[in-house]
Amino acid sequence: MSDLPFGFSASGNGDDDRDKNSGDKDKPGGNPGNPFGGANPFGFAMGGQGSGGGQGFGDFDPSNFDPNMLGQMFSQLGSMFSGMGAGMAGGGGGPVNYEVATNLARQQIGSFTPILEKEISASADAVRLADVWLDDATTFPSGVTQTVAWTPVQWLEESMDTWKGLCNPVAEQLARTWQDNLPAEAAQFAGPMLGMLTQMSGMAFGTQLGQGLGQLAKEVLTSTDIGLPLAPEGIAVLLPEAIAKFAEGLEQPAQEIIVFLAAREAAHVRLFTHVGWLRQRLLSTVEEYARGISIDFSGITDATSNIDPTELLSDPSKLEELISSSTSFEPTTTPEQKAALGRLETLLALIEGWVEQVVTRALGDRIPSTGALTETIRRRRASGGPAEQTFATLVGLELRPRKVREASELWRRVFEATDLSTRDGVWAHPDLLPDSDDLDNPAAFIDRLLHKDTDLDDAIAQLEKSLAEQDDTESGDDGPNGQSGQAGS
Template identity: 80%
Template sequence: MSDLPFGFSSSSGDDDGKDKNAGASGDGGPGNTGPQNPFGFGGAGFDPSAGLDPSALGQMFSQLGQMFSGMGTSMSGSGAAGPVNYQLAANLARQQIGNFTPVLEKENKAVADAVRLADVWLDDVTTFPGGVSKAVAWTPVQWLDETLPTWKGLCNPVATQLAGTWQQNLPPEAAQFAGPMMGMLTQMSGMAFGTQLGQGLGQLAKEVLTSTDVGLPLAPEGVAVLLPEAIATFADGLGLPAQEIIVFLAAREAAHVRLFTHVPWLRQRLLSTVEEYARGISIDFSGITDMTANIDPTELFSDPSKLEELISSSATFEPTTTPEQKAALDRLETLLALIEGWVENVVTQALSDRIPSTSALVETMRRRRASGGPAEQTFATLVGLELRPRKSREAAALWRSLFEATDVATRDKVWEHPDLLPDADDLDNPARFVERFIGGDSEIDSAIAELEKSLAAEAERDSAADDSADKSDESDDPDDTPGDPGR
């Protein structure tokens, strides 16, 4: 497309406007990870060079050299501490992003106009009021910098558990001898995770269209974000009016922001489900004894490559999935599908009579997800979860069925409490959920009654506490103290 409206620039132009300070260009893709393979742990082992250009690989080995020379002393920089080396992850991601087009003021205005228009149309199809306080355009590097805090919250529980499990399962002899080097082992583990994360985020930053493209609220609360450069690439070849594409994506972003703003428990629910998964991580280390049996401990000091080989080999141990973990992953998958399905439902309602290409764009987004888009790749890498397209499609069908059988208010009421949400079985049989919900199912009635009872009890306690405080103040008032007969 040679001319996008709303001030958006085409992706097919020359590179004169590229940011030359963005770092060396790198075209490497994310690491070879797949579902149930968090942080690249799996049968293929950890490959630090996968998808990296020579300068990125050199940076990793430079940090590795610092650790060996310090023999376990802490690396400089706050990003190097902790279960994941986020400093390394950010640097590798920026190198993978390469050159990028800076955001122009007209693009910021274009995003604000598109989101404002979409928000007006969304007012008619949902009871949730507008949640956007600011609409902006981001470059890929801005997306990386602004969303990294949220990625830390997602990655830390998984990485911490994996690193702790590795250390706790060292053979006693190896653990005793490695004691002085444990700090270095922790840093190497953080580097492994940081490298994997950097590869994933670097690729993701170039592909995401909005801040909620992966289903999570990655931008600050109330901020709607579109990424013009990625949108221009996405629009190329679709054969659809560019203005309609931009307003459609703005409507999806605004709908996500409404949901996350007015369902206060939703954001934390997503993060806590990842933590539930992380707490159950365990790895079968039965083979580590054989691996270390032929290693002379003194070699670990005299030949650092032996230690590197030991750490790398440990990445081939497959994490085992417990029933508790599988349940947590099912809940996370279902919740993300419900979010995506609700957004698709309200956006289709809002735009179908106004934008002719709405149906085609909805199907394009479904195919994008089905072909292994950024959301699937990211979750498969970070938490071992592959979002199944079937779930999102069925969630959209459930929300549509509920709306057709009731109204907007009833559909949106489902988000009032986590206990009211459909589960995985309901996605397989949406008609049953609709019948249960509108037919006064005892479980739903009980959940609503319990919620109302809890709110009433809390209000009563607050009222009693206020009355008690007032009486206490009155009893302490010297003017109300009975006179002393002896006065």
């Protein structure tokens, strides 16, 4: 495309004011998605699967244990960790090693273009214009107090606290479940080593998170591009470099693309600002899912039955083999978890569907390409991009495009059957929101919505009648507390 308006510069245009960040050109060898090198995320050689003939944990004789093995073990462990790169083995005190995640994501981002002052101004202009148009499409007032432009690295840094809130409950529950269900013999023997196992588990989670966020940081267009509010409240964010890449190859005018994306961001900010329970509801639903995690440990018992504990001390690759084998034991999904995931999927779809309808109403008569851009966003989501992959990996959730289409259609029909005030009033309380069944049958939801006021009036009238009858009964008593009150005095 030609030069982008509003001061946005196309990526790789050789602008002298926009030098590439050169601090991240050197990357470790091996798998580009793995800073440790090789296919194994831990970065050291795998032992052969299934050592045979060894004694089980229950047959371990402490009298035959050679303390000199400890020195050999820690020496080999030091060699294993030496290949992980500076700083990659730190920060392992929690269920997820966020230092690993951050460093890996940062390496995947690589070079990036710093933000120019004209892009900050351009972002503010685009959001300000879109916000004015949104006033006609929703009863929620503007929630934007500041507009900023972020680099991919800024997005990574600013969003990490939210990702911690999403990932910690899942990782903590998995780690707790793993330790609580460790066979008794193995738990007794592995007691001193559990800390090391926890660090390795944290590194595994950190590696997964870093790979997802590194890819995501290069593709997100705004702070709410994945449906979650990743910026502080009231802050609207555009990512100029990603927007420039997104605009390349599209037939729509660049100016329209930028205002369209700004309108989506501003609409999200309005919703999250004025629906106070929405942010916490998203995180608490993930926690509900995490609390129900359980794992079938019969396979781990089988895996440990043929392992000689002394062999684990002399050959740490056997320890890694055990840890790696445990990753094949997938958590079982309980009915409660399925319900929590369904609620989370539906809530994310309702957010996206509402934003789609509001933006379409605000821009449809002003920007000719609104329909085409809306369909482009839908196709982008349907392709299973990094947002969907990250959710699927970390939470077990796939935000299906079908749900978003159904949610958008439901909001459209609600508005046609009622008005803006009634449509936006559905967000007043989580119990008022449509559920998954309502997305499949919007007519029934709309029918309930239309009769809600009548039912409420009837309930109030019944309550007033009951109170009036109670007053009549009490007025017939001889004293303020009635006859029974006098008798008891």
